[in-house]
Amino acid sequence: MNRTVSVFGVGYLGLVTTVVLADKVPTIGFDSDKSKIRQLNQGFLSVFEPELEIWMKRNWVNLKFVEEPTMAVEKADIIFLTVDTPNLSDGCQDLSRIKDAVKRIGSLLKKSEHKIIAIKSTVLPKTTEKVIIPLLEEASNLKESKDFHVCTVPEFLREGHAIEDTVNPDKIVIGSNDSYATHMMKEFYEEFHERKTPILCTNFVNAEMIKYAQNVFLATKISFINTIANICERTTGADVEAVAEAIGLDKRISPFFFQAGLGFGGGCLPKDLNCFRKFSQQNEYNPILLNAVNKVNEAQPFRVVRMAESYFGDLKKKKFAVLGLSFKPETDDIRGAISLKIIETLLQKGAAIMVYDPKAMAKVKQTFGDRISYAHDIEECLSSADCCIIVTEWAEFQSLTPKLFRSLMKQPVIIDGRRTLNRADFKDFVFYGIGLADQDHLLREDVLAEDPDNRQ
Numbered sequence: 001m002n003r004t005v006s007v008f009g010v011g012y013l014g015l016v017t018t019v020v021l022a023d024k025v026p027t028i029g030f031d032s033d034k035s036k037i038r039q040l041n042q043g044f045l046s047v048f049e050p051e052l053e054i055w056m057k058r059n060w061v062n063l064k065f066v067e068e069p070t071m072a073v074e075k076a077d078i079i080f081l082t083v084d085t086p087n088l089s090d091g092c093q094d095l096s097r098i099k100d101a102v103k104r105i106g107s108l109l110k111k112s113e114h115k116i117i118a119i120k121s122t123v124l125p126k127t128t129e130k131v132i133i134p135l136l137e138e139a140s141n142l143k144e145s146k147d148f149h150v151c152t153v154p155e156f157l158r159e160g161h162a163i164e165d166t167v168n169p170d171k172i173v174i175g176s177n178d179s180y181a182t183h184m185m186k187e188f189y190e191e192f193h194e195r196k197t198p199i200l201c202t203n204f205v206n207a208e209m210i211k212y213a214q215n216v217f218l219a220t221k222i223s224f225i226n227t228i229a230n231i232c233e234r235t236t237g238a239d240v241e242a243v244a245e246a247i248g249l250d251k252r253i254s255p256f257f258f259q260a261g262l263g264f265g266g267g268c269l270p271k272d273l274n275c276f277r278k279f280s281q282q283n284e285y286n287p288i289l290l291n292a293v294n295k296v297n298e299a300q301p302f303r304v305v306r307m308a309e310s311y312f313g314d315l316k317k318k319k320f321a322v323l324g325l326s327f328k329p330e331t332d333d334i335r336g337a338i339s340l341k342i343i344e345t346l347l348q349k350g351a352a353i354m355v356y357d358p359k360a361m362a363k364v365k366q367t368f369g370d371r372i373s374y375a376h377d378i379e380e381c382l383s384s385a386d387c388c389i390i391v392t393e394w395a396e397f398q399s400l401t402p403k404l405f406r407s408l409m410k411q412p413v414i415i416d417g418r419r420t421l422n423r424a425d426f427k428d429f430v431f432y433g434i435g436l437a438d439q440d441h442l443l444r445e446d447v448l449a450e451d452p453d454n455r456q
């Protein structure tokens with residue numbers, strides 16, 4: 001492929017994009033954080049993602065990380081924009097970083113170069129047309145569609161599977177009102193993915209809408225199955241896993257993304273759900289369904305704390321072993337992690353907490369400091385604990401045996417928030433699993449009455 005591309009913003013998404021693009025084309029990564037660029041130039045990764053390091057080493061000859069934006073604009077035919085778009089405290093989207101990046105790019109564009117600016121950052125519908133293009137035109141004093149071109153190419157990769165999702169995505173969406181941009185990007189992606197990936201071309205606003213609609217649908221699927229799990233818990237003999245497996249076999253539903261647990265966390269689903277709800281309200285539509293999805297998700301993590309209270313009563317000085325801290329397995333990311341909410345609540349109730357995670361210990365230490373203890377391994381974490389809570393379903397927790405728990409813990413009380421263990425193996429334990437009925441020893445009436453799901 002005889003093109004050069006650049007990536008503006010080498011945070012998580014930008015870095016994965018840069019490293020994968022470099023597999024086939026010379027790729028320049030730029031970030032305004034100079035220390036990040038220096039680290040990358042020394043081969044250090046600021047994030048953990050399976051295979052990322054291998055791919056970075058493999059594609060090193062095609063990679064360049066730069067501290068100044070000039071080369072990233074001048075040398076590139078396509079400039080991917082991957083800076084993050086966090087939410088402000090009121091749920092509205094914070095576009096300050098994207099605006100800074102766009103102004104920088106705009107100031108370096110030249111007449112009739114026909115560069116393409118491809119927006120990968122998640123932006124609300126209409127942002128490309130109302131904010132990004134006007135800023136590019138103002139900063140460059142040039143015209144979009146005439147001198148330079150813009151398209152929206154939303155990203156659907158999952159953390160923990162980011163390389164595989166980028167190399168082999170289910171689909172590519174190209175949104176633009178500029179036929180040159182659409183044509184060039186389609187050609188680029190067809191060549192890049194060797195025509196194996198479906199490519200859908202649409203306008204700006206649909207591409208922006210697709211990204212949000214997909215993420216809020218995924219969020220809805222999880223809150224739905226968590227609702228079924230919560231009903232199963234109150235229905236003798238029921239088990240959400242059996243129910244989900246059967247429903248998932250219906251092709252209209254699918255078995256994927258259908259695992260009941262403690263709710264969805266991470267840097268995207270909760271943020272995008274809230275931002276889209278706000279967007280909907282601002283457009284004078286009350287998104288009742290999405291509000292309920294959020295409500296279910298807000299309440300779900302606290303179920304495990306209520307279960308512990310139901311069994312122990314007062315949690316003061318009770319020692320908890322928390323296994324799994326990252327927002328999901330195979331990442332060290334703790335943004336929006338359910339573990340943080342659970343730990344904070346347990347601390348407020350006076351519990352003593354020891355935690356363990358294969359990857360996220362350093363990040364959690366930055367958050368909680370010496371308010372909690374950090375174990376070197378699972379065994380140390382379980383040692384003399386009154387109760388173990390499994391928060392993230394890392395594979396290494398699945399093979400833990402009843403013998404191990406029994407030999408190390410003070411009391412054999414397990415709360416499995418992600419259905420990681422096989423309950424049948426833990427018959428003589430006090431065992432609570434999300435979506436499992438017949439846990440009467442844990443479900444005290446007064447605790448059930450406190451269930452926020454029961455409040456109107």
Ligand code: UDX
Nearest residue numbers: 155156157158159257258259263264265266268327328
């Ligand atoms: C998500 C979207 O999946 C991805 O398409 C988008 O590009 C970015 O946001 P990611 O944040 O990496 O990806 O995480 P995801 O795999 O979606 O998981 C989000 C949360 O949902 C995690 O906390 C996970 O534990 C939870 N989850 C996921 C469930 O509780 N049950 C499931 O069945 C799947």
